[in-house]
Amino acid sequence: MNRCFRYAALLTLAALPLAAQAYPTPQQAAGLAAPGDMLISNATVLTASHGRLENTSILVRAGKITAIGPKLTAPAGTPVIDGTGKFVIPGIIDEHSHTAVDGGVNEGAPSVSAMARIKDVINPHDINIYRQLAGGVTIIHIFHGSANEIGGEDAVVRLKWGLPVDEMLYPNAPQGIKFALGENPKQTANPHGRYPATRQGVNDAIRTTFIAAQEYRRRWDDYHAAVARGETVYPPRTNLNLEPIVGILEGKVLVHSHSYVSAEMQGLIDISDEFHFHIATLEHCLEAYKIVNEIKAHNIGCSTFADDWSYKMEAVDGIAYNAALLEHKGVRAAINSDSDERARRLYQDAAKVIHYGDVTEEQALQTITLNPAWMLGIDKTVGSIDVGKDADLAIFNGDPFGPSALVEKTIIDGRVFFDRAQDLANRKPVAMYERLFKPPLSLGLADDGGGQ
Amino acid sequence: MKSRLLWILAAGAAALVAQAPQPRAVAIVDARIVPVGAPVIAQGTIVFAHGKITALGTHVEVPKGAEIIRGKGLAVYPGMLDADTTVGIAEVSGHAPGTMDVNELGDFNPQLVSGKSVNPTSDILGTVRANGVTTVLVAMRGGRISAQASLVDLGLYTNDEMNLERKAALWINFPSSRGGRGGRGGAAAGGSTAQQLQQLADYFAAARRYAPIAGKTQFPQPAMAAMAPYATGAAPVIFSVSSAPDIRAAIKFGQEQHLKFILAGALDAWQVIPEIKAAGCAVLYGPLTSMPSSENDPYDAIYTTPAALARAGIPFAIVTGSAADSRNLPYNAALAEAYGLAPAAALEAVTISPAKILGVDSQVGTLAVGKRANLMVTSGDPLDPRTQIQSVYIDGLLMPPSKHKRLYDQWMARPDGGK
Numbered sequence: 088m089n090r091c092f093r094y095a096a097l098l099t100l101a102a103l104p105l106a107a108q109a110y111p112t113p114q115q116a117a118g119l120a121a122p123g124d125m126l127i128s129n130a131t132v133l134t135a136s137h138g139r140l141e142n143t144s145i146l147v148r149a150g151k152i153t154a155i156g157p158k159l160t161a162p163a164g165t166p167v168i169d170g171t172g173k174f175v176i177p178g179i180i181d182e183h184s185h186t187a188v189d190g191g192v193n194e195g196a197p198s199v200s201a202m203a204r205i206k207d208v209i210n211p212h213d214i215n216i217y218r219q220l221a222g223g224v225t226i227i228h229i230f231h232g233s234a235n236e237i238g239g240e241d242a243v244v245r246l247k248w249g250l251p252v253d254e255m256l257y258p259n260a261p262q263g264i265k266f267a268l269g270e271n272p273k274q275t276a277n278p279h280g281r282y283p284a285t286r287q288g289v290n291d292a293i294r295t296t297f298i299a300a301q302e303y304r305r306r307w308d309d310y311h312a313a314v315a316r317g318e319t320v321y322p323p324r325t326n327l328n329l330e331p332i333v334g335i336l337e338g339k340v341l342v343h344s345h346s347y348v349s350a351e352m353q354g355l356i357d358i359s360d361e362f363h364f365h366i367a368t369l370e371h372c373l374e375a376y377k378i379v380n381e382i383k384a385h386n387i388g389c390s391t392f393a394d395d396w397s398y399k400m401e402a403v404d405g406i407a408y409n410a411a412l413l414e415h416k417g418v419r420a421a422i423n424s425d426s427d428e429r430a431r432r433l434y435q436d437a438a439k440v441i442h443y444g445d446v447t448e449e450q451a452l453q454t455i456t457l458n459p460a461w462m463l464g465i466d467k468t469v470g471s472i473d474v475g476k477d478a479d480l481a482i483f484n485g486d487p488f489g490p491s492a493l494v495e496k497t498i499i500d501g502r503v504f505f506d507r508a509q510d511l512a513n514r515k516p517v518a519m520y521e522r523l524f525k526p527p528l529s530l531g532l533a534d535d536g537g538g539q
Numbered sequence: 540m541k542s543r544l545l546w547i548l549a550a551g552a553a554a555l556v557a558q559a560p561q562p563r564a565v566a567i568v569d570a571r572i573v574p575v576g577a578p579v580i581a582q583g584t585i586v587f588a589h590g591k592i593t594a595l596g597t598h599v600e601v602p603k604g605a606e607i608i609r610g611k612g613l614a615v616y617p618g619m620l621d622a623d624t625t626v627g628i629a630e631v632s633g634h635a636p637g638t639m640d641v642n643e644l645g646d647f648n649p650q651l652v653s654g655k656s657v658n659p660t661s662d663i664l665g666t667v668r669a670n671g672v673t674t675v676l677v678a679m680r681g682g683r684i685s686a687q688a689s690l691v692d693l694g695l696y697t698n699d700e701m702n703l704e705r706k707a708a709l710w711i712n713f714p715s716s717r718g719g720r721g722g723r724g725g726a727a728a729g730g731s732t733a734q735q736l737q738q739l740a741d742y743f744a745a746a747r748r749y750a751p752i753a754g755k756t757q758f759p760q761p762a763m764a765a766m767a768p769y770a771t772g773a774a775p776v777i778f779s780v781s782s783a784p785d786i787r788a789a790i791k792f793g794q795e796q797h798l799k800f801i802l803a804g805a806l807d808a809w810q811v812i813p814e815i816k817a818a819g820c821a822v823l824y825g826p827l828t829s830m831p832s833s834e835n836d837p838y839d840a841i842y843t844t845p846a847a848l849a850r851a852g853i854p855f856a857i858v859t860g861s862a863a864d865s866r867n868l869p870y871n872a873a874l875a876e877a878y879g880l881a882p883a884a885a886l887e888a889v890t891i892s893p894a895k896i897l898g899v900d901s902q903v904g905t906l907a908v909g910k911r912a913n914l915m916v917t918s919g920d921p922l923d924p925r926t927q928i929q930s931v932y933i934d935g936l937l938m939p940p941s942k943h944k945r946l947y948d949q950w951m952a953r954p955d956g957g958k
Contacts, residue, residue, distance in 0.1 A: 214834040217838065218830075218831075218838045221838045221839070270634070275634050276633065276634050376946070376947070376950045377950060378957075379950070379953070380953070380955060380956060380957035381957055384957075394866070394867070395863070396863060397630065397631055397632065397662070397663055397862075397863045398631070398632045398633045398863070399631060399632070399633035399634050399635065400631055400633075400634065400635050402631075402633075403631055403662070404946065406942075406943040406946050406947055407666070407943050408943055408944070408946075408947035411947075412947060412950060412951060415951065427830065428828060428829065428830050429828070431838075432828070432874065435870055435873065435874070435924055438923075438924035438925055439870075439924050441924070441925040442924050442925060442926065442927065443943070443947075444947065445927065484877075488923075488924065488925055489923060489925075490873040490876050490877070490882070490885075490920060490922040490923040490924070491873070491876045491877045491882070492877055493839075493877045493878060510837075510838070514837060517835075
């Protein structure tokens, strides 16, 4: 009876025009789809590119920042957000995320699954999209897991909650691909009896894949040359697993590699030297501080945790000072979440880069804005508060790095996708509904058989 | 010449480190002192000797021969207390069981004492105290009754010296009505929730029957003997719970069994504030870095709960429930502060409040004469992640830098170049 009652309650909830979260109605979503205009007036602006600006306004037209300065005015009818006492930062970019992936993130059988694509499996209704908006995040870099040396193609996604996936993909973001080194691809936690089972084997599997990709490319080159000579030849069979690797060799696909210990990172750098490709980022890279000179010489970005460590053997030499040391030595660092939970408070994690190693406020901010944008190849259009860039912004109640920081509004393309005041207002009718319709929790739940 | 000077300096530093702790008093002078529970001293002096605070105030005489630390521009705060951790008994949480002494086999292990295997040189422990956490409650997590939880000072040299109170509370993973283990423990126990509850009740009943003969029988049962103070309500039991129905069930169980009980975790406490208030029990709330338990919960449900507990007048502390993350205790408190908890209350939630809940407020939790000299010298508010912790004293001794700081210094010094 209890179960029936709850289904009835669920149906009633579905019929209500109110949702617990600020999920936009179709009409609202249509409005959010087009880039917006707005004026944010008289705020403290942390630009991530040219320091802190006090009493500054930001004018947004058609989703782009068109002016930054004191006392700007906007054409009549432009929505105005009073920024007095507020802090505005660029929208936070989470460089390492698995949010909204519908189902698993790893392939079991092959150790190289370059053909698998994240953009095919994004769930735009994942509640974590909304929760992360509420933490000021506007862009997430969605990856495969790390059970495969080469996991597959990534997606750069704007958190346009309520819109279809196609409108969430960041336009013109370079394609990236996930590599993985160390304990996960060598299956420490979950041995499958699959090659490889050592770091040496992981390195070999990646090299072998690049050798195969070179050969595959040569076959296509031969084919195109033959066609150019006017010969009639059959084309080679398309290999979806090697196509992205050829993309890497041609400089079109960015390599982002999960990594922990310095030796395995050095091993991948050696492969990149051998096959003449560039590594965009080392992900996690808890021991990056041990080979910082080599990383710098290869112009590789380092996307790491603020302070997570000691959760497995390859993480025991991870230090909370990693990002600061990299920054001090001229390597660009990002602080990522790799977690639906942590993604909601990346601003606090970025502040820890000041705590551990004393970087500047702007450097700390860059670890969650401009630096990840650079790692994803989208820093020309987003990642800092500059004229001409996307109006992707987060408005805080005060200093985002202080102990009482919270996000009040999150803006993408000049449209408000999260508004705390609106969220709070939405809770009242929901709470009333719960009081009216929800069965008392103490009734019968214990006899429900357990197990969710 | 320069290198010789460096050698002399290094040798001097080594000599300082190698020096046995002196019974010499330490005075931190001209610092801003935030005692917690007493007015802030804008510029004053704090003196400690033999592990205890001997004086603090605006006008304090510095004892002769005391080591003087210049505190100008710095602040002194009491060390923090994380009342739900596995610090010292958990080192590498994934795929390295040899480094973990957290989950024992079996469902009922009240005879185990969590603090017994705390490793004084644990690397995690060193990083936790480097952030100003000076005392922790260490609790094993396995089974139904996991173990007795121990209050441990994160300093000194031996496990014995560190244990402030070996038998501080009894840790119970309260049965969950939603399947699986209710608390933070390991594998799910068998049977329905009702059966599990009955099993637990039977165990307490057996312990009460055993209590009168404890110490008199020639067939002693360590588990039953260990239960006596908890089963009779003389010492606190901690129920690790999460969901609202489980919190209600834990309160009902504690009342029926006439236990002195505390709730730990209690993430959905925000849904049952009146019930918790009526029960008069305390809450060890956290970690704040948890997700709301349902999609339909407000996104900030966890962040706002400490403020709701404070408004209701429920005694509570903020906890991490972790080993490696215990160093984030102040930043857990900051999340609560951001979502409505007053700054002073946020600081109390990680200092004096847990000390009171666990009954050690006469020893730790504030800066006061006679209390343990567990304190930190900082550049400002310890809940602000930008603040630098300059030094940490536990039981009056200056703590060494963490492994993280040592490796940072080592690799910062690496010359440019390389491959």
